[in-house]
Amino acid sequence: MVRVGEILYTNVHPFFFYMDREKLSAHSQFIPSIPARLNAAMSKGDIDVGAISSFAYGEDAENLVLMPDLAVTSHGSVGSIFLFSKVPIEELDGRKIALTHSSATSTHLLKIILQRFYGHQDLIYTTMMPVYREMMAEHDACLLIGDDAIQASWREQGQMYVYDLGEKWYDFTKMPMTFAVFAMRKQALKQEPEALRALYYDWKQSEEKAHADGYEQLAHAVVKDHGGNVDFWQGYFRKLQYRFGPREQRGLLHFYRLGFEEGYLPKDVDHLSVWDVDIDIHSIN
Template sequence: MSVIIGEISYTNILPFFYYLDRDKLQRQQCSFVPQVPAQLNQAMAAGKIDVGGISSFAYAENSTHFTLLPNLSVTSYGPVGSIFLFSKKPLQQLGGAKIALTSSSATSVNLLKVVLEHFYSLEVSYTTMTPDLKKMLVEHDACLLIGDDAILAKHEVGKSYYCYDLGDIWYKHTGLPMTFAVFAVRNETLNEHPSLIGAVYRSFLESKKMSETNQYELMIDDILKTHGGEKKFWDMYFQNLCNDFGEQEQKGLDYFYELLFQMGYLPNQVKTLNIWDAARIVE
């Protein structure tokens, strides 16, 4: 039986995958499936993907079935640079507004609900749409975009709309980091293939370490070829992201889950993060 690795199709996850020895992992019966977060979330919940990066909200929905891998996440302490609310009017004036939500991710959608409803006490209506800024804003007052869609839209529209970074808003209101993606493994896969999952985990860690040690230079060179933009922007973008998942990142995620449960967006409370023991992983 092979282990299927989910790979989020956004640049912010690249540090964990860029230096992977894919040939070696494939010889060990691993395969890769690149998709946007929402697709990976569904596939992992359905048992079609075994391990990889998923939206942190997807873990909350499946916390009894998934185990988190330590030291790996996509987190921001302030601006995240790729999760934006584009609005025709100031955020504080969005009471009664119609908001278009991206269909690509659950974490950012629920973070926006925390921002609007909990932090600013606004009542709004939501519509989920395919990510396309122009189409989303035809009949809506504001729209949420994430990942490369958000980066491209921010570059294209400039100052045509009010633009709010959700990572920045979260940090200013809580003083805590916001974890957007985590690395998780299905419990069944972990029980059946602990050694192979350990090898996959160590590969993620090594790629992360090499990316950080090289200051993302080679990776950014490739991103410039495929996505364009300016090197200065990508340098700052990756330097502002945190790739760790330690005590502080876990504290921020716990609080996010607590708010969502209180607001009724999580049916079951996530009382404890189920994190694989690193000592067992490296054996």
């Protein structure tokens, strides 16, 4: 039985919305959770495959293989990863920032943006539960991701300075940012290649089907669970990119390089192990 991690955020819904779970249940067990817990579970070997934070792959690259052309990326604004601040971002040096405990990629991306791109060196970070009012009670800014960020942006627009991290990354690098990747443990790939292949094609087909109708049916379902309106959610899904081609991979490698230089990664990840579904594994430098 393959243990499958399923991120509980809307940004990955296109991959899961049309999955044939009944068919896949013959060989797959789905384990839903937030990114940080799935990252830890993948590292410990408690799940075999699934969407994880891209930073988590960088931490454990020697034990993982990436699925091809499956990821959550943005070429600019991502729409669900926001820094909320009481002061302009240029004035944050020396200030206190609350970080969500939900994701590794976004917290390290924020640190790179603030320290590398804005030159802020005297920042005080606190990691805590993603509850906006508690985070902002004693901090000058806070980072939220996923549905928490979207809900807060609806409430706080015009009340706070709100910065989209995908947009900031692109402004400074002119490269896409990959927030989540679909990774497999190498041991699982050796033991269950056919089950993993079936999962890969189902994920791929689900996203393609969601894309084909402009994410309309998916948007209607998300409105019921999270509020908002269909136009908002269709625009949100259309803005995100669900490919993981050479350009996205180079952007991710650049993120890893900066993360290593800033001391956030123990090793310089200079290549990605990407599964060739029909043949074998290959690397992108």
